[in-house]
Amino acid sequence: MITREYAVDTLRHALNNKNADFRDGQWEAIDGILHNKRLLVVQRTGWGKSMIYFLAAKFLREEKRGMTLLISPLLSLMRNQIESAKRVGIGCMTINSTNEDDWDMIGRDINAGRCDLLLVSPERLSNNDFSANILDRIGDRIGLLVVDEAHCISDWGHDFRPDYKRISKLINKLPKNMPVLATTATANNRVVDDIKDQLGQSVEIIRGDLVRKSLFLQNIYMDTEEKRLAWLVSVLKGHLLGSGIIYTLTTRDAEIVAKWLRKNNISAYAYYSNVIPCDDCDKNITERIELDPRWDSDGKNTNIIYRELLENMLLKNEIKALVATSALGMGFDKPDLCFVIHYQRPQSIVHYYQQVGRAGRGVDSAYGILLYGSTDDDAIANYFIKNAFPDEGHVRSVLNAIYEGGTETSKSKIERTLNMSSSNIEKIIKFVANEEMPPIVVDGKKYSATINFKRYAMPREKIERLNGIRYKELDAMKAYCSSKNCLMDLLCEELDSPIIEKKCNNCCNCSPISSIPTKVDPNIEMFASEFLNKTYIPIHARKKWGDINTAVIEFGPCNNGFIPLNLMMNDGMALVSYNSGPLGRLVKNGKYHDHRFDRKLINACVKMYEVWRPITRPTWVTSVPSLNDPSLVSDFSKRFASEIGLKYVDCIKKIKRTDPQKNMKNSYHQQNNIIDAFEITNPPKSDCLLIDDMVDSRWTLTIITAMLRKKGVKSVTPMALADSSNIGD
Structure with a gap:
């Protein structure tokens, strides 16, 4: 006993x-x-x-x-x-x-x-x-x-x-x-x-009650990315002691915030599910990854080792902060965590409490600070709610593909049949396989229909009810941000927790004298704006074909689907993230409103090119053509080529109208959508700079590169104005 x-x-x-x-x-x-x-x-x-x-x-x-x-x-x-x-x-x-x-x-x-x-x-x-x-x-x-x-x-x-x-x-x-x-x-x-x-x-x-007496809560209105970045530098250097977590809603923001803080001599690193070591990682980090017995020369397990290393560095106070998505949340236990900052407004108070509760467990005083006010906050929150459940039409398409494919249906087979992303297919399979009367059965990586297949129906009423609740929770989160009442009391009320006292005396509303300063240094804000205009985004070369059969027919043999080195492009660079910051907004305006890219984008790309300095220096420039707006990218590319002193060569022609690549949802369809859409005529054999306005899946650049190199071009380095892969993140 x-x-x-x-x-x-x-x-x-x-x-x-x-x-x-x-x-x-x-x-x-x-x-x-x-x-x-x-x-x-x-x-x-x-x-x-x-x-x-x-x-x-x-x-x-x-x-x-x-x-x-x-x-x-x-x-x-x-x-x-x-x-x-x-x-x-x-x-x-x-x-x-x-x-x-x-x-x-x-x-x-x-x-x-x-x-x-x-x-x-x-x-x-x-x-x-x-x-x-x-x-x-x-x-x-x-x-x-x-x-x-x-x-x-x-x-x-x-x-x-x-x-x-x-x-x-x-x-x-x-x-x-x-x-x-x-x-x-x-x-x-x-x-x-x-x-x-x-x-x-x-x-x-x-x-029990959920009150955290050691945690000071504060909400701060900041309507631009530049202000938030500037404020972070000021408070992390002068007001917030110890180490902490900065939560972002997207991986893109985690990377940008971490890079900005390191640029300002604050040791911070991005953390999310698929994070890889950053280009400017401390040498010590790289060495510790390579010393791990799970690491090998191919970089196997690097992602796992890196995440564990980052967690341990935060636990040991070797860094100031991790800039993390929700991948660092439930159960992460660091008793002396001194602050949690939310770079954007979370979806709900429940989300918020789960994350802000990481701070102040074993110290007398810690801060939980929420930044809000950007229009992006609403866009991201609405995206997450809208995509919480799979689309009914997509569900039916996947189920039909499994039914018609028989017992040997796999995810790759579904991808070939349907123009649907791998992650969306996985989401649908998981959703229906866990229903009370599942229409499919999952056996490892194979799927087959069950006797419930024909009578399966999406739980529409339940989904509508849940989405309605989530929008109400979003409204409650908005109200919390701007409330003048006790913040801890509001958290407890939303979580149906017993409320011990009506005034915590430990939040910006109950005790404003204890608040962290909210003023933004205009000089740092200006530097932050310049930084956002220079947050260049790598374009990594694709290494495998999306569809081996068509690739072999067009380009010849390959080894297990790998793109031959003599057909592969170099790694390249994109100027900005689409619609992000002043330059990102200029790209959007030039593409869809003015139909000509602003001179400021030329200047910015010249600066990027000087900083970037491609390993293989191009001797000529060409561009990806479009039938919808034939002069847009070529005009920009000619002006840019003139600025950097290279000749522009018009050697790529689009010979077939295709669906927009952004409508292609997986590599199989992205590759096949454009594999026979272009024609190359008399390209110079020396090193080439290939320019496009937008890059997302990289298949257009990959296919055109293979065609150029098959024609004898020595190397191809891609460049784009904007990376649009974050749209909807």
Whole structure:
């Protein structure tokens, strides 16, 4: 029998603190688990929810009642949990996408009983190999199921994940008296009710207040990117001590903000799911990546190693800030994090609380600062809401493709059949596969229709209801930004948390004297504007064909789909991100309104070219032609060529009208849309600079380059006015 006294001794040993004790509700939750209850614990970030399931897992193991299965949504969260489990003294193993080489060994350890806690993502539950080789074998040995970040179960949750729906099916397979623990910091009454529907109505709720007394909240109106960048430099150098996180809504903004801060001697790096080391990374970072035993000469696992390295650098206060998307959020535990800044307004108060709660867990004073006021805030928020659910027509198209393709249907086969992006296809498959009566079944990378296929219908009413709620949440977030009332009180009210006091005395409205200065230095703002005009964007050469068959017919043999080096373009450069900053807006105006690009864009490209200095120096210039506006790009290219002292050669002709490349959604269709659309006549054989106004998929540049080089051109370096790949991000 585990007593409270014994549990406290174990807690003190785990924390290496002889005075440690349970917070209100912690022991009650552990004791409930030991008595086979189903619990939902809703407590503020940093309260200690993970200590409940780590200690419960240890005690259940001591009582020989089986291992714990922990379902957790993020790799960064998993890494923190593994370290925490070690400190508590339990053997924790994980099966995820980053350690596939170790799965067999881990499976043997689990089957041999050498694992106290198995940590998996919800996506792993849909993997047939995992179910057959691991889950089915240990089902009768699981003593506790833990669902971390349980708001992801709920359709109403801010980070709903379709794979979490599988958890209710898993629970139905487990013994009725087996304890289940769900934990979250962000569950209002709607989310709580939804979680109970999934886990069973017998779930008991342990709920505390969400007030963070160490966290000072402040909202600041700033309507331009230039002002926000300038303000960041001032406050990070002069007012905010320690290290922190700056949250952005897009990867593009994460990169720009991080680069700007480094330019101003503030150590900050971008962090998002597919981040790669930046061009101006500290040499120490590159060396540490290459010293990692998982790295090899091909750069395998570089993305994973880099993210882990960035997390550790922040944890050790080796950098001032990570500029992160939501990829760095749930469960990232740094007790001494001193600030969280939101560069843009989040979609909802629930989103906001989840992220701002990273700060002030183990320090007396920390800041949570929200910047708002840009028109981009609305555009990005509306985009996320609009794209939260797949389009009904797209769903039906994917289902038909799977039905007609038979049992061997794969994602690549669907891409060839449908003009649809890979990510959209994945989203649709995940959405329908987790429905109550799924119209398809997923077997590894193969899909087939089920008996429910013909009668499947999109849950329109549910989607409309959810979208309506999300727009209301967006309105509540807008109201929070401009409110003159207590900000902590507003957060608690929106999250249906008990409100302890009507005035926190710890926000910009209750205690304005404690606020961080909001004034922007006009000189730094001017430098920020210049910086935005020089945020050049690399154009990376494509390395593989989108459709091998047509590529081979047009250009000859290739090795496993790789574009031969003698047909590949060099890496190039784009001047700006489309419609971003003064120059980005000039590109938009020139393309769609004036039908001629402004002289300022010529000057800016000349400066870029001087800074960039392509490795292979071009000796002549040509451009990508268009049938819709034949003179637009050629006129710009001739003027630019004259400025840098190179000759312009008109050697590319468009011979077929094509659909706009932006309407082509995957590489197969993007390549085939233009592969026979151009003709090359008598190009010079020396090094070429190939100019286009917009670059997105890079297939137009890739195909024209292959044609030029097949005609004997020594090298081709691409250049574009704007990168439009961020449109809609």
